[in-house]
Amino acid sequence: MKKRYLLMFITFLFMVALVLSGCTDDAGSGSDGASDDANAEDQGQADEDEQADEGSDDGNTLIFGRGNDSLQLDPAAVTDGESIYVTNQIYDTLVQYEEEGTNVKPSLATDWEVSDNKLTWTFQLRDDVKFHDGTDFNAEAVVYNFERWTTSAEFTYYGAMFRATDDNPKGIIENVEATDEYEVQFTLSEPNAPFLNTLAMAAFGIASPESIEKHGEDFFKNPVGTGPFIFEEWVPDDSITLTKNEDYFGEAAKVDEVIFRTIPDNGARFMELQAGSIDIMNGLNPQDIQNVESDENLQAIYRPSMNVGYMAFNTDKEGPMSEKLVRQAINLAIDKDELLKLYEGIGKPATNPIPPSMWGHNDDIEDYGYDPEEAKSLLSQAGYGDGMDLVLHTFSNPRDYMPQPKVTAQAIQEMLKDVNINVEIIENDWDTHTSGEDMSYDMKFLGWIGDNGDPDNFLYYLLDKDNATPDAGNTAMYKSNEVHDLLIEAQSEPDQDKRTELYMEAQEIIHEDAPWLPIAHTTPPLAANKNVKNYVPHPTGSEPFNLIEIEK
């Protein structure tokens, strides 16, 4: 009798075991490869490992919680913020942004000069820098990296910032040459005013040529740079571990170890912070900001704004949206202050496409303001006094520049009802929303996070006729020759005062033509434990962690 019970129990165990073993065969062969890799890493960095272990015992480990894992740890090959966050710690660029702004200061390059015709840039490099793999950093390494970025369309930022094309994969950088062991010279095909600022973008972090050769296609998961932290381990969708670079040429890190943990759900991540299992997090729900501010153990850190959230009008579409009067009327019909209440204090109303903190912002332009009566009269002038039906495309998940896209769309729907405009909202996931396949929208929500602190990076990409294609940045399909001429002139004008004037003028035309309803510039919140000190968020969206301290 007891035997029977036993038999049942064994069957049960057997069932479990069968399933288990059936799958370990699969898993075993695959993970062998993976652990081999890991072992190879371990040997190379055994010393650091030990230090790291001691470090975490002291609690001198910074754990950063975020919603998504990095895609690749090769900064040139990615554009997602979560990859850049990590590569920012591992790599350095020739020049870097100042801690609180987008002016540049020396980094791997100590000094630079530009020729009178603005075509030749010469950089003096540091001679005391080694990559994490022990090889020397020098001019050849810089040349190697720049040449590598011209070899494939996958190096998005290189192509986007230096305008590489199919026929001309180098873009505006005609030649990069090592003129001395620690001197490198760039020859441009045309003057490019934002050039220096662009070089400071995390995407142009200099990687070790030897490691690139050694790891080949797997370089993206074996990153080797010169930065304040050394890559140690990556458990996909779970965590990325970095350890302090003792030999960092700049200010050495204050923490021994940084762990990036992926915690997909915003609410769960916030609870991890409250439970103390992470030190700092991004992607805080706007509704939780109050909870952070009122919690004596926590602090909210607001990232300075270098973004814009907007509603683009499809100026290319036959019908009302091609009429300037209608676009102006919609600008007048929206009560922006009311709309901004949905931002829980992290948004400022936008008047222009570029954020007010950026140079070149035209402060003289006055926003349309909220005036539904005026809106109605413009609409009847345009022949739409009897009302009309419009389609608004929005997306489902919050983004930094628009924390509540769905509710914002509904609020706009309500406001436009007052001026006899009937709005149909179509909500899609992000990829469908941005795919460019469906051009049937009248209005579409979108936003932009600045890359290099230059107005060109906003105005040219978002509103120049060069980019008025379904796949490019000009969602409004706005094609103004005047604006185009101004923006192109500004790109090659070296004098910043003159550039400012050009951008001021462009913004006036844009304001008058109203291809957008500019909605808001936001200060995306991070939340941290009170004992995290010196976290200075950078407007570009990520920052090196070497100055951060954890107070005991």
Added chain:
Amino acid sequence: MLKYIIRRLVMLIPVLLGVSILTFSLVHLIPGDPAKSMLGEKATETQLELLREEMGLNDPYIVQYGNFIGKILQGDLGESIQSKEDIAVEIAQKLPATIELTIFAMILAMVIGILAGVIAAVKQYSWFDNVSMTGALFGVSLPIFWLGLMMIWVFAVELKILPPSGRLASTVELETITNFYLLDSILSGNWGAFKDAFFHLLMPGLALGTIPMAVIARMTRSSMLEVMGQDYIRTAAAKGLKKQLIIFQHALKNAFLPVLTIIGLQFGFLLGGAVLTETIFSWPGIGRYVYQAVLARDYQIVQSTILIIATIFVLVNLLTDILYKYFDPRIKYE
């Protein structure tokens, strides 16, 4: 019996072919563009076009499907469009995480579910019956999202007795061999890691197990009630057999068939359907992997992983069918 198993395994081929055609059509039907998703918003049109050409996205669908199947037949699951990582490597890391969680959840569900069901049936209309069946009703209707967040709030934030999420604390070192963390920690004799991994399993296991537990309890109860009314049970009781013996030996074994069917189905369902639990508890498993791949239009991951999940699903069903024979020897497979 062996013949039967072989026949079932051969049947796997048309099933997988069907699944592959279906997933291929579905992923290509969703609007969106893997090239754009990979290069991001900042990409220029030239870059997108080059990449589409490079990835073969401009080829006719039939060619793309042919390439996919051709690779699969050579045992190559391909590489992720977005991360460039070998999909086989990723699955080897994520599938064990999901299976570990699923098995743990199913053990909880089966032990508690079957026990509750049996007791509820034997003591029909007692307070236990009422309470546990009302509980089961709640169990099937609770949104996992809410339940998971509440559990984290209570056990991790307020009481601080369980870790909030993840598979292992970031400070705990564990050498991964099979990627089943419990197994790995036993194999390497790392008891600290075993304890930590076990504690990390508790909340997600319970959250994931709640629905199957409720379903199993309700099914066991109704099935037991039916059997308990049969003549042979009355005969056994008249013979003077002990009550426990009648319940567990005579009744449960016969009442178990429908329960086993449910268990098999739920098990397969959990393997692919644990997206919510994996998201809330930051569990790096296969459900989240596929979900993210769908969002990112990573066609290759979706197609390959769903094939793997479908295979496991079919195998679990086959196993269930074989186990039927043990519980009901009258069943014959020819």
